[in-house]
Each structure stands twice: as C-alpha cells, then as structure tokens.
Amino acid sequence: MSAPLLQVNDLKKYFPVRGPLFSRKASWVYAVDGVSFEIGRGETLSLVGESGCGKSTVGRAILRLFDITAGQVVLDGQRIDDLSADRLRPIRRRVQVVFQDPFSSLNPRLRVRDILAEPIRNFGLARSSAELDAKVAALMDTVRLPRDVLNRRPHEFSGGQRQRICIARALAAEPDLIVCDEAVSALDVSVKAQIVNLLSDLQREFGLALLFISHDLAIVEHMTHRVAVMYLGKIVEMASRHQIFAAPRHPYTKALLSAVPVPDPAARRKPMILKGDVPSPINPPSGCRFHTRCPFVFDRCRTEVPELRQIVEGQWAACHLDELPEAPAAG
Template identity: 90%
Template sequence: MNAPLLQVNDLKKHFPIRGNLFSRGGGGRVYAVDGVSFEIARGETLSLVGESGCGKSTVGRAILRLNDVTAGQVVLDGQRIDTLSPDRLRRIRRRMQVVFQDPFSSLNPRLRVRDILAEPIRNFGLARSSAELEEKVAALMDTVRLPRDALSRRPHEFSGGQRQRICIARALAAEPDLIVCDEAVSALDVSVKAQIVNLLQDLQREFGLALLFISHDLAIVEHMTHRVAVMYLGKIVEMAPRHQIFAAPRHPYTRALLSAVPVPDPTARRTPMILKGDVPSPINPPRGCRFHTRCPYVFERCRTDEPELRQRVEGQWAACHLESLPEDAGKGVPAE
C-alpha cells in the first residue's frame, strides 16, 4: 500500500493567555487542538467537520505552518515539516496551498488577476520565460472556467463565486500536491457552492490533488468527500469513510450533527437530537470525555476516563465508551 501524502500525528496547538491592562493574570492556555491524528492519501478528500470553535481551522493552519505547532508531527510525503526552519520550509511550501473562506479579503484588491496568478509562479520559479509565464496564467483561467479576457480586471469586478475561482487558480499556480480548503464554500450562495464543489472534484481527478476540506456544511461534505473526521473541542471523536459516517455514526456527537442536517423530503419524519448546554471553554476542557457535559447517553465513566479513538468496525474509529449507540428512530433522540 502506498504511503500517505500527509500524516498528522498527535498534533497539538495551544495558545497562551497573556495579561492586559485590566488583568495582569495570564499563564493559562487555550487548548485549541489537543491531540489530533489522521492521514490523507494522494487524490483523497478528507473532510474535517464540527461546530464553530472546535479547532478545525487551527488544524489547517498548523499543517500549513501558518501557526507553529505546540507538539506533535506533521509529515508531508515522508518529510517532517513541523520543525523546519523558514528557509527550508519555503522550498516545499509550494506543495501545500490554501483556499480561504472569504475570497474578497484573501485577494489583493490593488492587483489585477494576471498579477495575482503570476505571483506564485514567479516566487517558485515555475516559468522560464515571460511567454511561458503568460501562457501558464492564461491556462489557469481556462482550468477554473473563467474567460482569459478577465485577466486585466481587479477582484472587485467579479462575483463571489468568480473570486473563489480566482483563489483556486492561485492555489493551482504553485502546482501543489495538497490544498487546504478552509470553509471555501460557506460564504457562497447554494447554487454557486455546487459549482465550486464540482470544480474542486474535477480538478482533483485531473491533477491528483489531496484535499483537506474544512467545513460545517454536512450536506456539501456528503457530496464530495471520501472520508470524514468529526472534531469536538480540539479532538477528533469519530473518523470513517463517508458512507459509514452518514449511514451508521458511532459517536453521539456525530449523530447529533447529522440529525440537524435539513432533509429535502417534506414527508420525512425524524426526531432531532437536541443537545443541551453550550460547548465548554477550550481554556478549561472537562475531565474524561469532553462531550460528557452535553451527551444524552452519559454515565459515570464518561466523567472520569477519556475515551481512546479506537476502531469499531473496519475503517470506522470512534472515541466513546459506549460499544454501540442505542437504535433510536431517525438517528436522533431528545436530550432528556
């Protein structure tokens, strides 16, 4: 079996809390990511899902070294990159690119599209002449299905979906192996989301790209991903191939997320799984299972012992003390 393109081993990212003018305290930490492990193969899409604030984007930024890693390992194609110096990191940064949530704020409003796309090609020395540079830039517009005569325009002259296509083209300009899509479609209209998702899938097949797709939109995730990793309060609580996650979740939190997904069939009946309370603070996460303060199936062991992420069936991993979830109608139950 081929080695994975990306390996993340026990990744941790803790942010120190510093004092300010009104509070001289400090010394605490925000446990944004607290022991995350997964792999991504070449040409595979792994979706990282969960509520806002669970640490999804921090994982993506740590992999890209936009944030330094507190502990753990990030290995790209057999080379550990979390400890590389800036000079050595620059040599392989071309292989990891990102598409951010807001396409307008991530594009320089003063530059024309031609210059935006040419910048990574120049930075990484991917064109030997001006003519080759121009041809690569024009080909990128074809790849993301934008007209070549738009190269002279600036970002504000495009719609949101078109701007996101430009961001994707900029990421492709570096000829990467891995693209991190950080909520790349969440700011777009529904019809435009579908177009961008279809474009990403086509590009993945054409170039053999690996995608880390960070999202809270499970309907989009179900359509495009190969595997899903569910995060809660800095940890992965379940990971499995797409069909297993959506057909038979093994963690109560996954079940709650799926029960909240709207169903297009007006005749369908199911009972949503309503979670009580708020997500605990990542500054002081609960002992034991981090989900126990909201879990409808909690018992005493959950409050003291942290469950391991272990394999339940072939390919499906869950961090829960329950061997199996109760079979409730519609995959959802009230929290009482």
C-alpha cells in the first residue's frame, strides 16, 4: 500500500481567551483537541460535524494559516507544521484551498485574468507571457467558463461562476491536495450539484486529493471516499462512505444522519433528537464530550475519554458502547 499524501497526527489548536480585566486566569478555546487522520493520493476525505466543532480549524491548520498548538502535519513524508516561511513557500503550491464565500475570497479590484495568473507567476510555473496566457485560458476551459470573460471582475459573475473561478485559481498552482472549506454551502441547490460534479471530474482528471469540509451530508454521500465525523474538537467516528451511511456506530453520527432529509416524503423513520446544546469548547465536559447529549450515556462516559479504535475493518469509533456486551444496534 502506498504512503498517504497527508498525515495529521494528534493535531491540537487552542485559542487564548481574554478574561476579565486584571484577571490572571488564562482561558483557552479547545477548538481542535487531538485529531488524527490520513488522506491518500486521489482520495476524498470528508470532515463533517455541526458548526463550531473545529472542522474548519483543522483545514486552516493544514494550510498553515496559523501555527498549531501541538501535533504534526506531514505532507508526502515531510513535516510541514514547523517549517519557516521561506521553507514553506514551495510547499504552499502543493496544498491549495477553496473557501466558502467565493465573493469575499476574490480580490474585487482584479480581473479574472490577473486572479488566475497570480499563482502561476508566484510559483514560476510559466516561462513566458505566451505560456502564462495559454495556462490561464486552459484553466477557464477546465472549469467550464468561456474565455471571453477573462477581463471581467468578480462582481460581474454569479455565485456559482465565482466559485468556479476560485477552483481555477486553486488549480493554477498545480496542487496535490485541495482543502474545500464549505465550498458549496453558500450556493443554490442546483449550482451545488454542478460544483460537486466539477470537483469530482477534476479529481479524476488530475488525480487530486480533497479534504472536503462540510455539514451537508447529502453532498458528502455523493462525492466522498471516506468520512470523519467531528464533535467538539475531536473525531468520534471515521469510516468509508458506505460504512458511515449504512451502519454508523457512534450515537452522534446516527443523530446527524437521522436529520438528513429523505427524497421520499412517505418514508418512515424515527429521528434521533439530541437533548441540550453543544457544550462550550472553553470548558468541554469531562470523559466523553458527547455524554451531555447522548441518549445512551452511562457512568463510564462521564469520567473516561473513549479512544478512537477500530470496531470493524475500516471503521473507527470513539464510544464506550462498543465495549459493552450488547451495544445498541445501528439505526
């Protein structure tokens, strides 16, 4: 088996919280607290969970948009989380990003031609002006936009077209991995499908690896290979797409799936309603972080942190229920 393209080992990111005036007590937001996973070449791993669970922080940590608190990020065998700015520069070409809001992530002053040319110039990927122009034109073809709009600015495009420009900009650097941070959540339903199909086509064409960060499980089911489910800074379940959607093991995963709308209005199923609210990441619960909302909670959950361990081949879960003689059946 070939080595993974990306390895994230026990990643932690804590943000300081300013306390009351004259207070000496330090507080922290435990945004990501010990996350580990791998992404293979040409693979899509989807990171899912409720808003505020830390999934976007994981993506930004991989991109080195800030320094991490602890852990390792390894790209193609090379640790990148501790690299200086100069040594990190050539690595940035290999890991690109598509953000949630295509309008705010594009410079409104630049024409599309200049937006796409910028990464090509930055990383020295064209030897002449003619080659640069050819690459820019080819990128427009790749994301299925007409070449005659290259002189327009971002405000002259629809949301879906702007997101195609963002994808083209990411492709311009010829990356190995693209982090898609809620890349379709700001788009209309029909446009979402077009962008997801485009990403799938590009992955097959260029052999791209994708970290697809989303809370939309219907989209995730359509395009991913594996799924990692996050809750309050930790991964609680990780498995293949089929295993997650057909036989989830963690109660939180089951609750997420029960909330996904089904196309058949006559279909009957019992939704799993979670009690209470998501606890504060400043003061997370002891033991299992999900125990304050779990319908199956018992004493051990309140005191002992469950380890993410393999339950069946290819499926990992962090739940004490799986160690009981008769764990609740997947539903």
